[in-house]
Amino acid sequence: MTARELARMLGVSQSAVSRAFTPGASIAPELRxxxxxxxENVDYHPNAIASMLSKSRTxxxxxxxxxxxxxxxxxxxxxxxxxLQRIGLQSLMFNVTRGTDLEExxxxxxxxxxxxxxxxxxTILSGPTLQWATDGRAAILINRVAEDTELSCVIxxxxxxxxxxxxxxxAIGRRRVAYVAGLSHTTTNRERQNAFITRVAEHGxxxxxxxxxxxxxxxAGRSAALDILARGETDAIFFANDILAAGGLxxxxxxxxxxxxxxxxxxxxxxxxxxxxxxxxxxxxxxxDTIVDVxxxxxxxxxxxxxxxxxxxxxxxxxxxxxxxxxxxE
Amino acid sequence: MTARELARMLGVSQSAVSRAFTPGASIAPELRxxxxxxxENVDYHPNAIASMLSKSRTxxxxxxxxxxxxxxxxxxxxxxxxxLQRIGLQSLMFNVTRGTDLEExxxxxxxxxxxxxxxxxxTILSGPTLQWATDGRAAILINRVAEDTELSCVIxxxxxxxxxxxxxxxAIGRRRVAYVAGLSHTTTNRERQNAFITRVAEHGxxxxxxxxxxxxxxxAGRSAALDILARGETDAIFFANDILAAGGLxxxxxxxxxxxxxxxxxxxxxxxxxxxxxxxxxxxxxxxDTIVDVxxxxxxxxxxxxxxxxxxxxxxxxxxxxxxxxxxxE
DNA sequence: ATGAAAGCGCTAACAG
DNA sequence: CTGTTAGCGCTTTCAT
Numbered sequence: 001m002t003a004r005e006l007a008r009m010l011g012v013s014q015s016a017v018s019r020a021f022t023p024g025a026s027i028a029p030e031l032r033x034x035x036x037x038x039x040e041n042v043d044y045h046p047n048a049i050a051s052m053l054s055k056s057r058t059x060x061x062x063x064x065x066x067x068x069x070x071x072x073x074x075x076x077x078x079x080x081x082x083x084l085q086r087i088g089l090q091s092l093m094f095n096v097t098r099g100t101d102l103e104e105x106x107x108x109x110x111x112x113x114x115x116x117x118x119x120x121x122x123t124i125l126s127g128p129t130l131q132w133a134t135d136g137r138a139a140i141l142i143n144r145v146a147e148d149t150e151l152s153c154v155i156x157x158x159x160x161x162x163x164x165x166x167x168x169x170x171a172i173g174r175r176r177v178a179y180v181a182g183l184s185h186t187t188t189n190r191e192r193q194n195a196f197i198t199r200v201a202e203h204g205x206x207x208x209x210x211x212x213x214x215x216x217x218x219x220a221g222r223s224a225a226l227d228i229l230a231r232g233e234t235d236a237i238f239f240a241n242d243i244l245a246a247g248g249l250x251x252x253x254x255x256x257x258x259x260x261x262x263x264x265x266x267x268x269x270x271x272x273x274x275x276x277x278x279x280x281x282x283x284x285x286x287x288x289d290t291i292v293d294v295x296x297x298x299x300x301x302x303x304x305x306x307x308x309x310x311x312x313x314x315x316x317x318x319x320x321x322x323x324x325x326x327x328x329x330e
Numbered sequence: 331m332t333a334r335e336l337a338r339m340l341g342v343s344q345s346a347v348s349r350a351f352t353p354g355a356s357i358a359p360e361l362r363x364x365x366x367x368x369x370e371n372v373d374y375h376p377n378a379i380a381s382m383l384s385k386s387r388t389x390x391x392x393x394x395x396x397x398x399x400x401x402x403x404x405x406x407x408x409x410x411x412x413x414l415q416r417i418g419l420q421s422l423m424f425n426v427t428r429g430t431d432l433e434e435x436x437x438x439x440x441x442x443x444x445x446x447x448x449x450x451x452x453t454i455l456s457g458p459t460l461q462w463a464t465d466g467r468a469a470i471l472i473n474r475v476a477e478d479t480e481l482s483c484v485i486x487x488x489x490x491x492x493x494x495x496x497x498x499x500x501a502i503g504r505r506r507v508a509y510v511a512g513l514s515h516t517t518t519n520r521e522r523q524n525a526f527i528t529r530v531a532e533h534g535x536x537x538x539x540x541x542x543x544x545x546x547x548x549x550a551g552r553s554a555a556l557d558i559l560a561r562g563e564t565d566a567i568f569f570a571n572d573i574l575a576a577g578g579l580x581x582x583x584x585x586x587x588x589x590x591x592x593x594x595x596x597x598x599x600x601x602x603x604x605x606x607x608x609x610x611x612x613x614x615x616x617x618x619d620t621i622v623d624v625x626x627x628x629x630x631x632x633x634x635x636x637x638x639x640x641x642x643x644x645x646x647x648x649x650x651x652x653x654x655x656x657x658x659x660e
Numbered sequence: 661a662t663g664a665a666a667g668c669g670c671t672a673a674c675a676g
Numbered sequence: 677c678t679g680t681t682a683g684c685g686c687t688t689t690c691a692t
Contacts, residue, residue: 003669003670004669016677027677027678048442049379050383051670052684053685056684068407074403074404075398077398090422091425093421113377113379218602218606276577277584334686344663345665345686347686358662377684380668381687382668383668384688385668385687
């Protein structure tokens with residue numbers, strides 16, 4: 001069932017049908033009413049593809065993702081896709097993996113003529129690749145920055161968070177603190193790590209260990225914690241994210257370490273698991289709502305459009321104090 | 331840059347350009363070579379939207395999801411979207427929520443003319459709604475059946491799994507067992523629950539409690555476990571999925587219950603968390619690889635096309651025995 | 661093997 | 677406000 005057929009059946013022009021389904025089009029309310037009603041009966045739906053072609057607007061945004069293991073990302077993606085749906089945009093998933101052919105993946109991204117691209121992949125994609133993939137269309141990086149590109153980003157204030165953790169460790173009387181990186185070269189990690197180390201020094205605390213987990217995973221957290229334990233002399237550990245921290249916490253407890261009495265533990269993100277009584281993990285909350293809001297707003301007001309200068313929006317988070325740092329020393 | 335422009339620059343017809351980018355089209359290898367090479371220089375990419383319109387084929391499949399909280403789903407979605415990408419299909423996400431207007435959501439699903447729809451949403455959508463939403467296009471339900479529809483499904487053999495758990499409980503000498511439902515009305519739950527209860531009876535074991543958690547969540551698992559504990563008289567609990575089981579396990583241990591000595595615990599799914607040393611959870615693994623393979627194959631061979639009779643593919647899983655049922659009684 | 665031409669179903673000027 | 681008329685960029689007969 002096409003608009004033309006419908007029009008013929010109703011004895012109106014095909015444009016009238018188009019207008020009936022275009023909010024704000026100049027058409028008499030009665031005509032629109034009549035057309036819409038009739039369309040419902042004969043089960044006519046405007047063909048979005050044809051509309052895309054003539055408007056050269058798809059109402060689709062490409063979402064580039066690469067890691068669904070860390071629960072933070074599913075949560076973010078879910079919220080984001082809902083927010084987009086609310087303003088009439090659908091999300092086309094582009095799942096990039098180290099294994100698959102990146103060029104191939106991203107060329108699909110271009111062929112599909114998506115209106116915008118949102119990249120939630122902290123790793124894998126280099127600046128130039130990003131630039132190429134998003135060339136000529138609106139693009140937003142979430143949760144990472146790309147210094148060497150013209151891309152806009154929405155990113156949690158990692159340094160603020162890392163400092164808050166350092167301050168908190170200091171406030172509860174810890175003096176020999178360790179840092180566990182996820183992927184050390186990612187921008188998120190670098191920001192958290194640098195800010196933490198700097199603040200630790202400012203407080204006159206000792207950085208008793210600095211470990212690169214090589215991935216943001218539960219198991220990496222475990223082995224990092226055990227390493228730190230083996231060296232001794234640490235009374236607080238800041239893990240680069242909550243999944244690492246969860247692994248670390250479990251490993252410590254299994255080794256007979258009391259958390260927080262012997263070693264305090266903090267993470268980053270505030271994934272739902274962090275609030276579980278078993279973990280009860282102090283962490284720095286990334287406000288997903290706000291991140292999503294800001295990104296969607298940038299999309300709506302066109303501030304991330306191809307010509308525009310890149311904007312970097314730093315989103316403030318919040319320190320969530322829980323039991324894993326619940327005890328003050330001295 | 332359009333095919334027509336490219337053609338003019340090269341002094342060939344626009345059809346030639348189209349053919350150059352159509353695998354298997356009848357075009358001289360040299361001409362194709364020449365066109366493709368030139369296209370690369372001038373950065374020409376075929377416009378997928380235009381192609382969709384003329385072929386009336388989008389190479390897009392709609393993925394309907396509703397729950398990213400249970401880690402099983404992100405894992406499934408990730409695998410699925412990758413498998414689809416490998417055969418040249420992209421995934422358009424449709425995030426349905428109880429809150430949002432379902433009709434609205436699903437009408438988008440129809441307008442976009444997706445080639446197929448894959449529904450991973452265990453809950454929310456009723457049979458008739460599903461039927462309407464997928465009307466006239468290939469559709470597959472994953473992880474649920476819809477008895478009252480003509481839709482094909484790929485679903486784990488829940489009964490097999492539930493029986494395996496019951497058998498295992500029996501084998502390790504447990505005799506007073508409880509079942510904790512997620513959403514009791516979902517097909518997955520009904521299948522697991524019924525099979526479990528039946529097998530428990532067959533073994534002459536006692537069903538000491540039957541609790542409906544009202545949601546598949548960690549916290550629901552916790553309170554169900556505490557309920558069961560309060561009643562006493564239970565030596566093994568089968569939770570309808572791993573997230574419930576994780577909550578239950580934590581709650582039991584916090585209450586001083588020894589798992590598995592006092593109460594054995596089992597879940598369902600085998601999410602990655604189940605293997606964590608802290609949980610070490612016996613569970614029935616849903617083989618995501620196989621589920622995805624089967625679904626993608628159905629898509630490829632057209633056995634789920636609109637006209638076809640619905641097929642229901644039951645996928646066998648595997649009992650994964652871990653520490654949470656590690657001790658045999660008597 | 662190649663080119664010409666007629667659509668795919670809709671939007672967007674342009675008249676009236 | 678409504679109808680007419682060109683396209684949007686590609687695929688696909690149909691000739692040659």
